[in-house]
Amino acid sequence: MNYLLRGVWLAAALVSMLAPLSAQAQAPKGKLVLYTSQPERDATQTTTAFKQAYPGVEVEVFRSGTTEVMGKLAAEFAAGAPKADVLLIADAASMEALKKDGRLLAYPEAKVAGLAAGTYDADRTYFGSKLITTGIAVNTAAKNRPASWADLAKPENKGQIAMPSPLYSGAAAIMLGTMTARPDLGWTFFEKLKADEAVAVRGNGAVLTAVASGEKPYGVLVDFMAFNAKAKGSPIDFIFPAEGVPAVTEPVAMLKTAQNPAAARAFIDFILSDEGQKLALSMGYIPARASVGTPSWLPPGTVIKLMPTDIGNVVQNNSANLKRFSELFGN
Amino acid sequence: MADTAGWRERAEETALLWVLVAIVAILSLLPLARLLFEGVAPGGRFSTAALSSVLSSATTWTAAQHSLVTACGGTALAVLIGATVAVLVGLTDIRGRNAFVFCFVLPLMIAPQVVALAWLQLFGPSSTLLKMIGLAPAMGSRNPLYSAEGIVLLLGVQYAPLVFLTLRAGLRTLPQELLEAGLAAGAKPLTILRTIILPLMTPPLVAGIALCFVSCLGNFGIPAFLGIPGNYLVLPTLIYQRLAGLGPSVLSEVAVLSCLIGFIAVLGIFLQDLMLRRRDFRITTTSNAMRPFELARWRPAVEIALWILTIVVLVLPLVALLLSSLVPAAGVPLTVKSATWSNYDYVLFDHAAAKRAFINSFSLSATAAIVIVLVAVPLAYFLVWRRSRLLRVLNLVAEMPYALPGVVLAIAAILVFLKPLPVFGLTLYNTVWIILFGYLARFLVLGLRPVIGGYYQLDRTLEEAAQIAGARLLRRLATIILPLVAPMATAGALLVFLTAFNELTVSALLWSSGAETLGVVVFSFQQGGDSTYAAALAMLTVAVTIALMLSTLLTGKPARGVLPWRG
Numbered sequence: 001m002n003y004l005l006r007g008v009w010l011a012a013a014l015v016s017m018l019a020p021l022s023a024q025a026q027a028p029k030g031k032l033v034l035y036t037s038q039p040e041r042d043a044t045q046t047t048t049a050f051k052q053a054y055p056g057v058e059v060e061v062f063r064s065g066t067t068e069v070m071g072k073l074a075a076e077f078a079a080g081a082p083k084a085d086v087l088l089i090a091d092a093a094s095m096e097a098l099k100k101d102g103r104l105l106a107y108p109e110a111k112v113a114g115l116a117a118g119t120y121d122a123d124r125t126y127f128g129s130k131l132i133t134t135g136i137a138v139n140t141a142a143k144n145r146p147a148s149w150a151d152l153a154k155p156e157n158k159g160q161i162a163m164p165s166p167l168y169s170g171a172a173a174i175m176l177g178t179m180t181a182r183p184d185l186g187w188t189f190f191e192k193l194k195a196d197e198a199v200a201v202r203g204n205g206a207v208l209t210a211v212a213s214g215e216k217p218y219g220v221l222v223d224f225m226a227f228n229a230k231a232k233g234s235p236i237d238f239i240f241p242a243e244g245v246p247a248v249t250e251p252v253a254m255l256k257t258a259q260n261p262a263a264a265r266a267f268i269d270f271i272l273s274d275e276g277q278k279l280a281l282s283m284g285y286i287p288a289r290a291s292v293g294t295p296s297w298l299p300p301g302t303v304i305k306l307m308p309t310d311i312g313n314v315v316q317n318n319s320a321n322l323k324r325f326s327e328l329f330g331n
Numbered sequence: 332m333a334d335t336a337g338w339r340e341r342a343e344e345t346a347l348l349w350v351l352v353a354i355v356a357i358l359s360l361l362p363l364a365r366l367l368f369e370g371v372a373p374g375g376r377f378s379t380a381a382l383s384s385v386l387s388s389a390t391t392w393t394a395a396q397h398s399l400v401t402a403c404g405g406t407a408l409a410v411l412i413g414a415t416v417a418v419l420v421g422l423t424d425i426r427g428r429n430a431f432v433f434c435f436v437l438p439l440m441i442a443p444q445v446v447a448l449a450w451l452q453l454f455g456p457s458s459t460l461l462k463m464i465g466l467a468p469a470m471g472s473r474n475p476l477y478s479a480e481g482i483v484l485l486l487g488v489q490y491a492p493l494v495f496l497t498l499r500a501g502l503r504t505l506p507q508e509l510l511e512a513g514l515a516a517g518a519k520p521l522t523i524l525r526t527i528i529l530p531l532m533t534p535p536l537v538a539g540i541a542l543c544f545v546s547c548l549g550n551f552g553i554p555a556f557l558g559i560p561g562n563y564l565v566l567p568t569l570i571y572q573r574l575a576g577l578g579p580s581v582l583s584e585v586a587v588l589s590c591l592i593g594f595i596a597v598l599g600i601f602l603q604d605l606m607l608r609r610r611d612f613r614i615t616t617t618s619n620a621m622r623p624f625e626l627a628r629w630r631p632a633v634e635i636a637l638w639i640l641t642i643v644v645l646v647l648p649l650v651a652l653l654l655s656s657l658v659p660a661a662g663v664p665l666t667v668k669s670a671t672w673s674n675y676d677y678v679l680f681d682h683a684a685a686k687r688a689f690i691n692s693f694s695l696s697a698t699a700a701i702v703i704v705l706v707a708v709p710l711a712y713f714l715v716w717r718r719s720r721l722l723r724v725l726n727l728v729a730e731m732p733y734a735l736p737g738v739v740l741a742i743a744a745i746l747v748f749l750k751p752l753p754v755f756g757l758t759l760y761n762t763v764w765i766i767l768f769g770y771l772a773r774f775l776v777l778g779l780r781p782v783i784g785g786y787y788q789l790d791r792t793l794e795e796a797a798q799i800a801g802a803r804l805l806r807r808l809a810t811i812i813l814p815l816v817a818p819m820a821t822a823g824a825l826l827v828f829l830t831a832f833n834e835l836t837v838s839a840l841l842w843s844s845g846a847e848t849l850g851v852v853v854f855s856f857q858q859g860g861d862s863t864y865a866a867a868l869a870m871l872t873v874a875v876t877i878a879l880m881l882s883t884l885l886t887g888k889p890a891r892g893v894l895p896w897r898g
Contacts, residue, residue, distance in 0.1 A: 033761075040855040041864075044682065060761070060843055063855060072840070075742065081749045083761055139470060139662065160471035167572060201559070205860030212662035213457030213862075214470040225860050232660035233669075326572075329562070 028262035029056030035073065036088040037066040037170055038250075039205060039225075042283050046088070049279050050270050057263045065203050066090040066170025070097075077103070085258040086267045088129065090170030091248040093177065093314040095126040098253070100315070105256040107265055111272055114289050119249055128249025129271045131286040133304060134175045135245045137207065137226045140235040142217035148242040149185055152218060153192035161198035162210040163220035166325055168202045171222055171248045176321050177314035178246040178307050185243065190328060200329040212236045224284040227297040231284070238297075244305040249288065344804050348717075351710045352725060358772040359728045362743035366586050369746065381583035385591075394569040395591060397558075398548060401482045401565055402595075405547035408487025410540055413494025416637070418524065420495075421502035424623040425634050433880065434641045439492035439826075440876045442833030442850055443552030445869045446489055448857070449648035450476055451556065452655050452866075459654040459665050460647075481557045482565075486547045488644050493546060493826070494539040497784055500822055501535030502528075504788050507622075520624045534607055538784040541603040545596050545733060545776070551836045566592040570739060571836075589739045593731055600730055604723070607787065649873065656866035674867035678856075684847045685868055689875070691763060692849040696831035699770040700824040703778035708820055709808055711779060715786035729779060732772040737836030744769050744841060761843040769837040774830055778823035785819030833872065 036043050040063060047059040062072065066089045076082040082103075089095070098104050104125040112120050112127065119128035136152055138145060142160075146152040152161065166173040179185045201207055204222045211219035211226075212234040223245075226238035252271045254264035270276045277287040284295050294300050314321075371377060385391050416435060420428055438446060452458055455474030461467040475481060505528065513523040529536075554565045564572070570588050626633055657670045678685045714726050732740050748759040748768070759765040793815070797807045813820070835850030842851045849872050856865035 039860060040684075040852075041682075041861060044684065060845065062843060064839075068840075072745075075745050076749060078746075081758075081760070141470060159473065199562075203860075205857065205862075208860035209661050209857075209862040210457070212660065214467070214662060215455055215457035215474065217470045229660050229662075229860070232663075234660040234662045236662065 027056050028054055028260070028266040030260050030263060031058045031060060032260050032263040032267060033060045033062075033083050033085045034088060034267065035062045035069045035084040037069055037090045038063065038088060045283065046279065049275070050267060053270055053275065054263070054266050057266065065168035066094055067168050067173070070094055073098075082255060082257045084255055085260050086252065086254045086264040088250065088252045088271065090132070090250055091174045092126065092128065092251055092311050093174060093318060094170055095121070095251050095253055096311050096315045097318070099123070099125050103255055103257075104253050105258065105261070107254060107268055110268055114291055115272065116288075116290070119288050120251070126251040126253035127268060127272055128251050128288050129276075130250050130280045130288050131247055132171055132250055133223045133240070133245040133247040133306065134171055134220060135223060136239040136241055137211045137219040137221035138237050138239060139211050139214050139217040140237055141214065145239065146218065146241070147239065149179070149189060150243070152241070153189055153196060155196060157196055157218055159197045160216055161193060161196055161218045161220070162201050162207045162216035163193070163198055164204045164207050165200040165202055165329070167322055169204055171204065173318060173322070174248050174309060174314060175220070175246040176325055177317060178309045180321060181310065181313060182307070187324070190325065194328050200325075208236075223286075224295070227295070228284045240304060244307040246307045246309060340803050347709055347804060348713055351706065351713065352721070354706055355710070355725055355729050355775070358768070358775060359732050362740060362747050362772065363731055365746045366589065366739065366743040369583060369586055371583075382587050385584050385587040390564070390569065391588065391591070394564045394566050395595070397479065397563060398565040398567075398592065399595065401479060401486060401554065402544055402547040404479075404483035405486025405490060406540060406544045408483060409490040409543045409547075410494050412487060412491035412640075413539065414498055414536065416491070417495045417498040417502060419633060419637065421499050422528070422624050423626050423633070425626065425630060425637065427634065431637055431641065434645055435495065436492045437645055437877070438489055440829040440833065440880075441873055442835060442853070442869070443489055443550055444556060444835055444850070444854065445652070445833065445872065446485060446648065447553050447556035448866070448869065449652040450485060452651035453648050457662075458651060459658060460651045462664055463654065476557050478557070479563055482554050482563070485553045485557065486550060489550075489553065490543045490546050493543050496822055496826070497535045497539035497542065497781060498532060500781065500819055501532050501784065501788065503818070505531060534787040535784050537603050537606050538780055541600055542777070542780045544599045545730065548592065548596055548599075549733060549737070551737060585739065585742075596730065597727055600727065652866055653870055656863060656870045658863060661862050674863045675871070678864055678868045678871065685852050687845065688847040688849045688852045691846060692832050695763060695767055695770060695848065696828045698767060699774060699831050700778070700828040702771060703775050703827050704820050704824045706775065707779040707782045707823060708813055708816060711782040711786050711816075712808060712812060715783055716791065730776050733774065733776040737773060737834070740769055740773055741837050741840035761846070763846040766838050766841045766846060766848065769841055770831045770834070773837055774827045777826045777830055778820075781819040781823040781826070782816055785816040789815055829876070832876065
């Protein structure tokens with residue numbers, strides 16, 4: 001499952017063979033309920049663009065951190081009345097967990113041509129929509145520029161580091177699962193961070209605020225947030241550490257219990273379409289469909305060194321990891 | 332004839348009582364019972380595993396201790412500030428009273444998370460304000476507010492107006508005759524304060540302390556912003572983190588934690604009840620407005636001190652927040668050139684949810700305030716004048732949803748309303764109605780407490796006279812009691828409105844697309860890293876709140892004591 005090693009799909013230029021969206025036999029209509037972990041502004045843009053492509057569909061959105069979205073879903077499953085039709089959440093591990101519980105509906109006809117193998121589930125229950133890596137963000141006025149994760153954890157950065165809590169963020173949960181499984185980092189890395197009095201804030205958004213405002217000059221942060229803030233003038237830089245970066249794919253999936261399956265499929269189609277991928281690109285993400293290009297902050301052809309993630313392993317160890325993290329960082 | 336009338340009276344009274352019992356039961360007992368059921372019998376099977384694992388965990392007791400420390404500290408500070416200000420404003424001849432009261436009550440109407448955000452903008456290396464004047468501490472240096480002291484400070488500042496409001500409403504009913512008697516007997520003002528005013532003000536003071544303690548205990552926004560980064564967890568933040576991080580699989584554990592915090596709250600309320608039951612504090616409220624004590628040569632000093640308090644508590648944090656809302660992106664230094672309205676543009680014109688949130692929050696809060704007062708006035712009648720074991724239990728039950736952290740009530744509400752209602756077939760989940768339910772359940776006590784305080788000060792002879800004259804209960808409530816408790820009821824309604832308008836913890840889990848509240852949208856922005864949008868929307872919320880308050884000052888002259896921000 002270490003598909004992320006094959007990150008070269010960023011460089012590959014494949015021609016999209018998507019059929020135009022208007023070729024849909026019957027236009028889906030009615031209400032579509034989306035649960036997502038996208039930042040507020042991105043979620044709004046995504047649904048607005050989707051509604052333009054499918055004017056018959058009304059979209060209702062619930063937005064929160066991946067873990068809270070999963071919590072809300074679990075509460076709804078427990079009560080036997082899940083409301084969501086379609087999910088767009090940070091990581092494949094959460095999707096794997098849902099798939100294991102038999103909550104996801106396969107969509108064998110999804111247009112996966114042009115997507116790198118491994119970015120979507122072989123059983124076609126969930127589909128990676130983009131690549132979001134987690135690296136080191138630094139305030140431009142910071143003293144050091146840590147070139148690696150090991151540099152970041154050095155005592156000289158004591159009291160200066162913020163990171164997203166995996167108890168809130170799906171991307172951070174994958175980061176935790178990926179890094180603790182590595183011999184060169186492992187739990188020692190997080191224990192060093194703890195010794196450096198690093199704080200685990202709720203989400204990546206809070207890390208961005210802390211780093212950009214100088215409250216904490218160093219942060220563990222997702223790429224697009226750092227670059228989007230930089231583009232708006234924030235004093236922030238993003239570093240791809242030498243050891244590599246953990247990454248998530250922000251997969252989209254529909255639930256078996258979806259009340260509007262036609263609209264849910266349309267939403268998956270839209271996210272994976274050229275139009276949807278270009279939208280992701282315009283928001284500063286690396287799109288899953290390599291043919292639509294790369295964001296301006298990533299020169300074309302750049303190969304990002306991705307850390308391999310064993311999704312099965314992450315799913316299996318997730319609650320133990322979260323518990324240990326929670327004990328270590330007290331949240 | 333007399334028998335029939337007596338029977339009718341009793342039937343009406345019994346019917347009203349049971350209607351009230353039913354309302355409180357549905358608002359408080361039903362969701363909490365559902366949650367408790369989940370706690371002792373996860374998935375329907377009895378088990379004490381959750382109970383023992385929670386109660387044997389050191390984290391639980393650390394958080395409980397932190398909760399007690401911050402709640403007591405916050406209450407003490409709030410009482411210190413609130414009572415001092417109430418005495419100075421209510422009893423002395425300071426000038427500019429209206430303007431001062433207006434400013435002093437304002438922090439209460441601002442959401443705790445906005446208060447925390449504003450204060451964090453004021454201190455620490457990220458402060459736009461400090462950066463502007465070149466005083467920002469070095470990057471990464473610790474913000475002093477990330478500590479127990481920081482939490483106590485902000486809780487005290489946030490809830491001092493609660494003590495002030497309840498106490499000042501009480502001071503208005505102070506019998507002039509007693510004070511004049513004291514003065515005539517040659518007592519100095521401080522002696523009068525100690526021997527006459529303070530004893531008479533025990534009910535509102537104790538009510539204010541209880542309200543404040545329960546508010547501090549259940550506050551989520553302040554310990555979430557200030558405690559989590561410093562790893563200083565209180566029970567509500569512990570519960571929230573467990574629930575948010577590990578999902579409803581820990582619902583049973585969380586239910587036990589909720590019981591613990593509920594137990595602490597009940598202890599506080601029980602103490603209040605005990606203190607008030609020992610004595611009779613009734614006052615007739617017929618006396619004229621009191622002549623203020625003259626501060627003479629101390630007056631300018633007192634006035635300056637009060638205004639410095641206002642500047643520190645209100646103006647500086649809001650200025651810090653305002654400056655942060657004017658920068659184009661987080662961390663950009665604010666200069667004449669970099670200042671921009673684009674954040675306001677976005678939340679006002681480009682973001683549909685923010686517009687909807689204004690309408691939703693306003694209608695939800697107004698509805699909640701009106702309904703709660705309509706329930707609180709007859710309910711307090713029974714609670715104060717018809718003491719019985721059932722009613723004491725009812726009082727405690729009504730307190731529970733407010734004493735518990737909002738996130739617990741939210742999960743309980745989800746469990747109750749997820750499926751369509753049995754008889755009506757309606758689904759409240761994913762509508763605004765589930766949020767309204769949450770508000771009614773959670774804020775009932777906010778409206779109820781001041782009304783109860785009001786009843787304690789009423790002389791019952793008027794009501795008894797009306798009863799002898801043949802007026803039945805509903806009529807007495809409407810024509811005799813309501814006008815008498817109106818100032819307190821309005822204060823209660825206002826507390827409900829203001830708290831609900833800026834509320835976050837309940838709606839954070841209950842909102843859905845189209846049913847956003849202001850708190851949710853601000854929080855979403857902040858969580859997503861759009862802190863400049865969050866600051867802009869928070870400033871707009873504050874501006875609307877202030878505008879509403881000002882507009883009530885312009886529309887005629889309401890009865891004295893009805894609007895707490897009026898001098």
